Structure formats: C-alpha cells, structure tokens
Amino acid sequence: MNEYLIFLLKTVTLISLLVFCVVLISRLRKQKKKAPPSSGIVVDDLGMLYAASAQRIKSHVITNNEQIAQVEANTPESKNNIFVLTFVDDSKAGSLESLKIEVSSILMVAQKGDQVIVKIKSHGGIIESYGCAAMQLKRLKDAAIHLTVSIDEVAASAAYLMASVADRIIASRFATIGSIGMISTQPNFHRLLEKIGVDYKILSSGDNKESLSMFGKPTEQQIDKLEKQLSSGHTLFKKAIAEHRPMIDVESVCQGDVWFGDTAIDVGLIDEIKLFDDLILEHICTSKILSVRFTKSTSVKSNLLMKLTNFIKPLING
Incomplete structure (x- = not known):
C-alpha cells in the first residue's frame, strides 16, 4: 500500500510538472508574438497619455476642458520637445547600456529649446558605473540641452553623483538624498579555511598588484x-x-550623511520640492513630452529558463 501511494505521488508530481511546462511554453509563445521583433528605442507621448487618462474621468469630475483639448489636439503652442528618461537601477548600474543608447538617440534629433528630464531611483552602487552614467548625462548639457533630474524616492551615494550633473534637481519632500561617500565591505574566511586545513595561495607580479582578499589573511x-x-x-x-x-559646502555635506528632500534643499543638494508628475503637468500644454526608453528583447528560451529558475528556487530553498 505504501509503495502504491509513493508511486501515485510521483505520477501526480510528474504530470503536474509537464502541465506546468506546457502552459509556460504556451504563454511565452504568446508573449513573443506580442513583443517587438528586436531591440530598439520605444517612444511614448506622455502628454497624450495624461490627456487620455483625464478624458476617461472627465464625465465624473469637473475638469479644465480647454487644457485637455489643447493637449489632445497637439496645438501649435507646443514650442519644444521634452524627452523623459528613467533610470531605476541596482548597485552595478545595469541600465547604463540603455542610457547610452537613449542619450545618443536624443542628441541626434534634439533641436534648440528641447529639454531632457531624467527620473532617478537608486541607492547607488559602483562608482565606476555611476560615474560613466553621470558623464552620459553631461553629454546632454554639453550639447546645450537643459537637463532636469527628478527624484521622487531616492538618489543616494553614487546615484546622487549622477543626479548632480543636472541644471536643476527636484525631489519629493520625503525623498532620500545624499549619502555621499565611499564604502567597502567584505567577509574574510581566512580563519575558517585555516581551521579546516585549506591553504589559499596568491601569486602576483608587482608590489601593489595584490589586493585585500576574502580568503587570504589580511595584511x-x-x-x-x-x-x-x-x-x-x-x-x-x-x-x-x-x-x-x-553652492554646496562640500566638506560638510559629503561625509556620508543622508537628508530627506525637505532638508536637502537647505544644504543645496536639490533646487526645489516637486514631484515628477507636477513637473510634467507644468509643461503639458506647451511642450511635446516624449518618454524615451531602450528595450532589449529576450528569446523564448531565455524567458523559459528564467521562469523555471524562479519557480524551482523557492522549492530548493524550502
């Protein structure tokens, strides 16, 4: 009886996994049909998006009908373009490659009077990567394109280095700003390896080539x-x-302290307390507001492997 129950459980498990795989492959195929055939720049008209959203609730509330109509009609009063970029990132600045393409694309089409707004949400990370991201934004300023950085939630450490390039920095009242400094942390397993009888050898040429290691004895x-x-x-x-x-007193501000938007403005880290959405509404009737983002397509095989990994990982970890 016990053997039969074990066999039954194995059979049910196998069938469940097969059904899961069939359903997953079917969904991925549908996504592939909907997805763009290749990588590329995606441009969305934020002005029309806001107007469409306003139009949907128009029958329920009192609205400024003339403003909505003006945006929908894209009237000649729109004198310039405002390109909106979004940088939401991890510690390694993985969005850097997309940012390079987005900035280069804008530089190829921007006209006199055009502006760029960059939404940043990051706690910072590797200074080399964020320093490169800052230089990408500086390319816009060098081309005489007015640059505004918007921080609704956080731009700390190396992410603030990136934000500081802007002509104007706005932030929400409770956004986290600052943490300007350098830090390095790593565990050291030397004593553990020594305890279990494992030797760790480092061979190098050059007096300064050898760096602090996780496995060697720190000197x-x-x-x-x-x-x-x-x-x-x-x-x-x-x-x-x-x-x-x-305008910043660098020696007092750049010591690793963190400010909320409300106090960051007092020490010169930001210029104004304002949300990104309010900034967009300021320009919605006078500018063409375009969200620009570079998307990189992934294969069905990659998506399948990623989803299977995400499904199996919790099972393994218990």
Missing part, C-alpha cells in the same frame, strides 16, 4: 592600500559634486 599593507583607494575615490566624488553644485 596591514592591503588594508592601507584599500583605505587609500577609498580616500582617492571620495576626493574625486567631492570634486565632481563641487564642479556641478558650486
């Missing part, structure tokens, strides 16, 4: 080297902030 020379690297990066960080935000 004073390695620790001193890392501290100098952090100090050098912090100095470069402060220099960039001072260049783009000369």
Whole structure:
C-alpha cells in the first residue's frame, strides 16, 4: 500500500510538472508574438497619455476642458520637445547600456529649446558605473540641452553623483538624498579555511598588484592600500559634486550623511520640492513630452529558463 501511494505521488508530481511546462511554453509563445521583433528605442507621448487618462474621468469630475483639448489636439503652442528618461537601477548600474543608447538617440534629433528630464531611483552602487552614467548625462548639457533630474524616492551615494550633473534637481519632500561617500565591505574566511586545513595561495607580479582578499589573511599593507583607494575615490566624488553644485559646502555635506528632500534643499543638494508628475503637468500644454526608453528583447528560451529558475528556487530553498 505504501509503495502504491509513493508511486501515485510521483505520477501526480510528474504530470503536474509537464502541465506546468506546457502552459509556460504556451504563454511565452504568446508573449513573443506580442513583443517587438528586436531591440530598439520605444517612444511614448506622455502628454497624450495624461490627456487620455483625464478624458476617461472627465464625465465624473469637473475638469479644465480647454487644457485637455489643447493637449489632445497637439496645438501649435507646443514650442519644444521634452524627452523623459528613467533610470531605476541596482548597485552595478545595469541600465547604463540603455542610457547610452537613449542619450545618443536624443542628441541626434534634439533641436534648440528641447529639454531632457531624467527620473532617478537608486541607492547607488559602483562608482565606476555611476560615474560613466553621470558623464552620459553631461553629454546632454554639453550639447546645450537643459537637463532636469527628478527624484521622487531616492538618489543616494553614487546615484546622487549622477543626479548632480543636472541644471536643476527636484525631489519629493520625503525623498532620500545624499549619502555621499565611499564604502567597502567584505567577509574574510581566512580563519575558517585555516581551521579546516585549506591553504589559499596568491601569486602576483608587482608590489601593489595584490589586493585585500576574502580568503587570504589580511595584511596591514592591503588594508592601507584599500583605505587609500577609498580616500582617492571620495576626493574625486567631492570634486565632481563641487564642479556641478558650486553652492554646496562640500566638506560638510559629503561625509556620508543622508537628508530627506525637505532638508536637502537647505544644504543645496536639490533646487526645489516637486514631484515628477507636477513637473510634467507644468509643461503639458506647451511642450511635446516624449518618454524615451531602450528595450532589449529576450528569446523564448531565455524567458523559459528564467521562469523555471524562479519557480524551482523557492522549492530548493524550502
């Protein structure tokens, strides 16, 4: 009887997995048909999007009908274009490749009087990646395109380095701003490896080639080297902030402290308390507002592997 129950459970499990795979493959095929055939730039008219949303509730509330009609008609009063980019990221600035293409595309079509708004939401990360992202935004300023950065939630550490390039920085009252500094953390397993009898060898050429390792015994020379690297990066960080935000007292502000938007404006980290949506509504009747984003298509095989991994991982972890 027990063997029969075990056999029955195995059979039910196998059938369930097969059904799951069939359903998943079917959904992925449908998504592939709907998805764009290749990678590329996607442009959405935010002005028309806002107007369409307003039109849907028009019959329920009192609205400014003339404003809605003006946006819907795209009247000649629209004197310039405003391109909107979004940078929502992890510690490695994975959106950097998309940002490069988006900025280059805008530079190829922008006209005199056009502007760019960049929405940033990031706690920061690797300074090399975010420094490169900051230089991408600087390309817009170098081309005499007015740049505004909008922070509704957070732009901290290296993400603020990126934001500081802008001509104007706006933020919500409770947005997290600042945390300007350098930090490095890593565990060290030297004593554990030593306890279980595992040797860890490092071979290198050059007196300064060897860095602090997770597995080797930390030396004073390695620790001193890392501290100098952090100090050098912090100095470069402060220099960039001072260049783009000369009104800031760099020595007092760039010590790792964090501010909310309400107090960040007092120390010069931002210029105005304002939400992104309010900024869009300011320009909705006088500018063509275009959301620009680069999308990278993924294959059905990649999507299948990713979804199977996400399905199996909780089972393995219990």
